[in-house]
Amino acid sequence: MTKQKKKPKIYDYFKETEDPYAGGVAWCPGCTLELTARFVPKVLGNDIILVGCPCCAAPVLYGQNLGTWHRLSYFSSLMTGVASSATGISRYYRKIGRDATVVCFTGDGCSADVGFQPLSGAAERNERIIYITYDNEGYMNTGYQRSSTTPMGASTSTTPAGTISHGKPTPAKNVPLLMAMQGAAYAATATLSHLDDFARKLTKARQKIKEGFVYIHVFSPCVMGWRIEADMSIQVCRMAVRTNYFPLWEAENGRFRLTHEVSSPKPVQEYLRLIRKFSHLKETEINEFQQMVDRKYAVIKRLCVTE
Ligand SMILES: Cc1ncc(C[n+]2csc(CCOP(=O)(O)OP(=O)(O)O)c2C)c(N)n1
Ligand code: SF4
Incomplete structure (x- = not known):
């Protein structure tokens, strides 16, 4: 009888036991950005160089006054220069013969918007960097404005639901798909409700960076901007996957694969009703939203190869 391969446990992926962050940090309670920022070095290790910019991650990563809340190496760039700064750092370390893992970490x-041109350029040049986006679907640090990954219908401070505007009128830009289409060595989606999947993808990122550009898009609910309770953020992540609103997939050198296929997806309404930024949506708009989810999912599904 052939022995079945044992499924790795989440701790098997952990490279580090020491948490490089302070216990108390300046993020909102329940923020998934915090959990993502803590999870990434657990799997990639503390010996990474983070590159970031102004965003909700910055108060902790860049620090305030005379201190920071972590012991990782961090390089702060402008919003327009994250991927190009990371390119320079990665190339410099390779030039002096040092193996450095350069990890961009941005909203x-x-x-999707302000730093998209250098990101797209780095992907096209196949730079040896890992770029992680925590997608909270808006510019949260500056007051919950819409970004191009804000979904259609969401109420934000610049697309408010009211008598004139009824939420964002256009659908979200699919950045991970664009990165995969640009030929990234590895592109993937991930979220915190599916930690094994996320950990496996980070582990793969570590290997694939030796070949070239790696992009991971992490679905990250924002308790403040989305108007959800602090203890609901993981439930929202889980429902995003269960409704196919946020499918989990990876593309290795252009070969797509669903990493967690949902056998009977729930109606997207069950996701929408958890989040107050969608509470104004009427039945017809929810139906349109469902169609949009189905269309986006069908695109990914058709791109997937059967093993
Ligand atoms: C070129 C440039 N434009 C605008 C700003 C102002 N700004 C600072 S933080 C921020 C929001 C960033 O949003 P996002 O990247 O989605 O991260 P989040 O705040 O959601 O964590 C903006 C617009 C800036 N710093 N630089
Ligand atoms: S505003 Fe949102 S993304 Fe920013 S720290 Fe608070 S919960 Fe997190």
Whole structure:
């Protein structure tokens, strides 16, 4: 009888036991950005160089007054220069013969909009960097404005639901798909409700960076901007996956694969009703939202190869 391969446990992926962050940090309670920022070095290790910019991550990573809340190496760039700064750092270390893992860590406003050109350039040049976007679907640090990854219908401070505007009128830009289409060595989606999947993808990122550009897009609910309770953020992540609103997939050198296929997806309404930024949506708009989710999922599904 052939022995079945044992499924790795989450701790098997952990490289580090020492948490490089302070116990108390300046993020909102229940923020998934905090959990992502803590999880990434657990798997990638503390010997990484983080590159970031102004965003909700910055108060902790960059620090305030005379202190920071972590012991990682951190380089702060402008929002327009994260991927290009990371390119310089990565190339410099390779030139002096040192193996450095350069990890960009930004919000979606940077990767999808303000810093998209250097991100796209780095992907096209196949730079040896790992770029992680925590996607809270808006510019949260500056007051919950819409970004190009804000979904259609969401109420934000610049697309408020009211008598004139009824939420964002256009659908979200699919940045991970664009990165995969640009030929990234590895592109993937991840979220905190599926930690094994996330950990496996980070582990793979570590290997694939030797070949070239790696992009991981992390679905990250924002308790303040989305108007959810602090203890609900993981439930929201889980429902995003269960409804196919946020499918989990990876693309290795252009070969797509669903990493967690949902057998009977729930209606997207069950996701929408958890989040107050969608509470104004009427039945017709929820139906349109469902169609949009189905269309986006069908695109990914058709791109997937059967093993
Ligand atoms: C070029 C430039 N434009 C605008 C700003 C102002 N700004 C600072 S933080 C921020 C929001 C960043 O949003 P995002 O990248 O989505 O991260 P989040 O705040 O959601 O964590 C903006 C617009 C800036 N610092 N630089
Ligand atoms: S505003 Fe949102 S993304 Fe920013 S720290 Fe608070 S919960 Fe996190």
